[in-house]
Amino acid sequence: MSAMPEPVNNIANQIDQYHASKQGKPRGHMGVSLLGHHCDRWLWLNFRWAVVEDFDGRILRLFRRGHREEDMIIRDLRSIGIDVRGAQRSVSFGSHVSGSLDAIIEKGVPESPKKRHVAEFKTHSKKSFDDVVKNGVEKSKPMHYVQMQIYMHGTELQRALYFAICKDDDRIYTERVKYDKDVALKYIARGQRIAMSDRMPEPVSGDPSWYQCKFCPAHAFCHKAKPTKRVNCRTCAHTTAMPDSTWRCERHDADNIPEEFQHEGCDDHVLHPDLVPWVMTPSDDGHSVTWRIGDREVKNGTGGYKSREIISHPEVCGDPVVEAVKALFPDAEVTNAS
Numbered sequence: 001m002s003a004m005p006e007p008v009n010n011i012a013n014q015i016d017q018y019h020a021s022k023q024g025k026p027r028g029h030m031g032v033s034l035l036g037h038h039c040d041r042w043l044w045l046n047f048r049w050a051v052v053e054d055f056d057g058r059i060l061r062l063f064r065r066g067h068r069e070e071d072m073i074i075r076d077l078r079s080i081g082i083d084v085r086g087a088q089r090s091v092s093f094g095s096h097v098s099g100s101l102d103a104i105i106e107k108g109v110p111e112s113p114k115k116r117h118v119a120e121f122k123t124h125s126k127k128s129f130d131d132v133v134k135n136g137v138e139k140s141k142p143m144h145y146v147q148m149q150i151y152m153h154g155t156e157l158q159r160a161l162y163f164a165i166c167k168d169d170d171r172i173y174t175e176r177v178k179y180d181k182d183v184a185l186k187y188i189a190r191g192q193r194i195a196m197s198d199r200m201p202e203p204v205s206g207d208p209s210w211y212q213c214k215f216c217p218a219h220a221f222c223h224k225a226k227p228t229k230r231v232n233c234r235t236c237a238h239t240t241a242m243p244d245s246t247w248r249c250e251r252h253d254a255d256n257i258p259e260e261f262q263h264e265g266c267d268d269h270v271l272h273p274d275l276v277p278w279v280m281t282p283s284d285d286g287h288s289v290t291w292r293i294g295d296r297e298v299k300n301g302t303g304g305y306k307s308r309e310i311i312s313h314p315e316v317c318g319d320p321v322v323e324a325v326k327a328l329f330p331d332a333e334v335t336n337a338s
């Protein structure tokens with residue numbers, strides 16, 4: 001007799017579905033932890049909430065485990081006399097770039113007991129852990145290395161302690177990292193430049209099989225000409241990222257759009273031209289644009305199709321039947337609802 005099939009609605013599935021339904025909102029700032037990423041375009045798409053990675057429940061639980069590990073690491077460091085202060089501290093560099101440190105070590109690191117250190121805690125899979133042990137953090141985990149450089153810059157500390165722990169077998173690896181001002185300034189400037197850019201940066205590669213693109217959440221967007229799936233103020237052509245780390249709406253002549261509002265945007269949203277694969281013609285008043293989608297002209301923005309309609313069903317927007325229905329029922333919307 002063959003094995004009983006696993007019920008789809010089992011406990012593990014239900015727990016993972018619960019966590020998947022609690023996805024957090026994307027962060028508002030250009031995070032220091034990402035600034036060593038290999039692709040300018042990814043940083044821009046992420047900051048603009050244009051491609052947002054929805055994690056499944058298992059991955060979200062893994063993140064939770066990594067986060068909880070921090071308390072245990074701090075307890076272990078204290079148990080050997082290291083004075084570590086775990087309360088998160090933020091560093092901010094202007095033009096949207098900021099981040100939060102795991103902890104500050106006041107004193108007690110054996111190699112240099114009197115020196116204060118930035119502390120960075122990371123959990124690793126076995127493969128990742130073995131690599132960082134073999135090659136050191138700068139080579140093995142450049143994003144973590146850059147993150148620590150910027151934290152050292154922001155706190156005016158000269159040393160960081162990298163604490164890695166292997167999730168498979170609880171091995172610990174630590175490494176002291178020396179402050180390099182040039183690296184810190186270079187990557188802060190990178191984050192500010194990308195955050196302030198109105199236009200999408202070039203891709204790291206135009207080759208869909210390029211190793212750094214293959215598993216990127218933006219793969220379909222970059223390499224299959226898929227439009228963004230997200231409608232919010234940051235994917236809107238009317239918005240501008242301002243140097244004082246706020247966002248301005250040109251359409252409504254409004255400064256400092258509240259972050260909570262940015263997640264939803266408004267019905268005057270116009271899709272940013274870099275985030276869709278269609279040719280655009282602007283209107284005279286600047287309140288709408290017309291997209292060429294296939295053989296149809298589709299007006300988007302005030303008085304036209306809402307961006308959420310176009311994103312959900314670009315293939316029917318502008319269709320004569322849909323136009324006729326909209327003429328009869330002006331509030332009718334193209335939606336996914338059945």
Ligand code: SF4
Nearest residue numbers: 039203204213216222
């Ligand atoms: S798919 Fe490649 S080019 Fe596009 S954002 Fe990702 S890494 Fe960058």
Ligand code: SF4
Nearest residue numbers: 233236249251265266
């Ligand atoms: S037009 Fe609406 S969606 Fe666009 S930036 Fe202004 S408030 Fe946000």
